[in-house]
Amino acid sequence: MAEGDEDDVRARAALTAVAEPGDARAGRWVRERGAAEVIRLLTGPEADAGRQLTGVTPQRLAGYRARAAAARPERDLELVAGLGGRFVCPGTGGWPSQLDDLGDARPLGLWLRGGPDLRTWALRSVAVVGARACTPYGAHMAQSLGAGLAERGWVVVSGGAFGVDGAAHRGTLAAGGATAAVLACGVDVSYPRGHAALLGRIAGQGLLIGELPPGYHPTRSRFVLRNRVIAALTRGTVVVEAALRSGSLVTARRAQELGRFTMGVPGPATSALSAGVHELLRGEGTLVTDAAEVVELVGGMGELAPERRGPVLxxxxxxxxxxxxxxxxxxxxxxxxxxxxxxxxxxxxxxxxxxxxxxxxxxxxxxxxxxxxxxxxxxxxxxxxxxxxxxx
Structure with a gap:
């Protein structure tokens, strides 16, 4: 279950089934009126909702109201508790405050599956993201980064997808480290299906994180919007292989906007899957080649990468x-x-x-x-x- 004011927690849990991730309009309503009052208005007389919840068309407001009528927060909270999970939201002890940097677009709450404390983990975490259809080189680099960061006591955060995401999670798990997957669906939904076993391992050894209640499935827009959570939650984002049009670059750019560290792993100049990374490196991104260089950037004083030099002849x-x-x-x-x-x-x-x-x-x-x-x-x-x- 969740800590904090029960009415607020229940209302926020309901609102995760009403508003899409990143809905700044709903976030503004909650900031101005409180989650419980927003739910009361959405489930009460239509005239009251129309007067109080401004900034939307009548048709859009009707959509919010239909979703609010169908929301079952008590059921969802029981379901996630049965999975060994919980719901955290602003005002509860487990809420990672760096997500507040997203303003009104911050998550209304997060559904978690797994035992570790997200707030503590997020303080020392790095995102490793990249292409789904990665090359063997990209998979090798992601796995090596995951293992190297785990050995240095850092939490590796990614999206649970095929390609670079999966390789980063596997490298971390193989090293006995801590990893978290931010999903575009409910934490009880195995997506992609081919990663059902991997997601199960992450739930057992780390954390599955989602903005949507149990049972909700991903959509294209939800994949894009979950990237803001990955960017805000972590100290920095490393991109391992990304084409010029890549969701991983969305994560990196959002990390830059939030003042987080942005890093890229270089690849062959002729590789289309490295073109996006190279553009990132031509801008504000920092070139990294291993976990030690990542930690030198995002870590504390004294966490320096070893001096690089060729063999002594x-x-x-x-x-x-x-x-x-x-x-x-x-x-x-x-x-x-x-x-x-x-x-x-x-x-x-x-x-x-x-x-x-x-x-x-x-x-x-x-x-x-x-x-x-x-x-x-x-x-x-x-x-x-x-x-x-x-x-x-």
């Missing part, structure tokens, strides 16, 4: 003067010490000493009175492409 460890002598050797022939000294800009005695040092390290070998680069230099060392004069 054997020649990187040489002293600068020795490296100049090595670079002065021709690529495909032997050279005398005097020639090497001139190319390196040093004295002959200095060059000879450095050449013997390089010989002991395996970089060069003697060839008569000259010196030659070894065919197989130490691991990681690179061959020079010709006589190069070292700088000072």
């Amino acid at each position: 054997a020649r990187d460890l040489l002293a600068p003067a020795t490296a100049r002598v090595l670079e002065a050797l021709p690529a495909a022939r032997a050279a005398g010490a005097e020639e090497v000294a001139r190319a390196a800009g040093t004295g002959t005695d200095e060059a000879i000493g450095r050449l013997y040092e390089l010989h002991s390290l395996g970089f060069v070998e003697r060839r008569g009175s000259g010196w030659l680069l070894t065919p197989c230099p130490p691991t990681g060392a690179t061959r020079t492409g010709g006589t190069r004069r070292g700088g000072h």
Whole structure:
């Protein structure tokens, strides 16, 4: 069940069956009059509703009234409780206050299935979203991000859909982490049907979240509108593969509007499924490649990604003067010490000493009175492409 004032909770539960997600008009009514009064007006005399609930046509108001007459909040609250869930709304202890940033378009309440406290989870959460028809690369990156964020103690939020969403949830679950799916339907409805088992695992290990009462099915507009909840609920949104026209970009843009962090995982420049991500990165998005970089952006002080650098090559460890002598050797022939000294800009005695040092390290070998680069230099060392004069 839910906490808080029983009349307000029951009225809000009823209104989730009356108003579509994101209905700012209904949100304004509730803000101005309270949920219980709005339900009283919608189920009372038509004339009263027409005078008090302004901003809609008579036909639209009739639609609200028909839905209000059919709402069964007590039944819905019992159904969700039977699933091990509950209903949370503004004014109750489990309400995540960051959703209030949505203004009148904030959810009237949320139906939850699963044990964890949403308010607590949302404080340390990241959304991972992307294409439904993702590539193997996109699925791999989403799964890796989910697992990496879980290992760092972050909650991964997504939409439970095919493609990137499912991969992110699976990666998190496989790592024993916390994940939540924001649905465009009731929390008892398995959609897509192919994810029935996955959604069941999320309900058991994490949270299923929906704005619609039990039994309600998704529509195209509801998918788009649930994205605002994903954006507002989390500290930041990561987009993994998205075409130029993608619902994932809607989530990212809404996150930007709300002042949340927006990130993108780059892909091939030739991939249409990465084109939307690249446009995001050309704007306000931040490029990320793994969970450590995500956490560095959304986390607290000290949660830094490791320094990125390539492998240390054997020649990187040489002293600068020795490296100049090595670079002065021709690529495909032997050279005398005097020639090497001139190319390196040093004295002959200095060059000879450095050449013997390089010989002991395996970089060069003697060839008569000259010196030659070894065919197989130490691991990681690179061959020079010709006589190069070292700088000072």
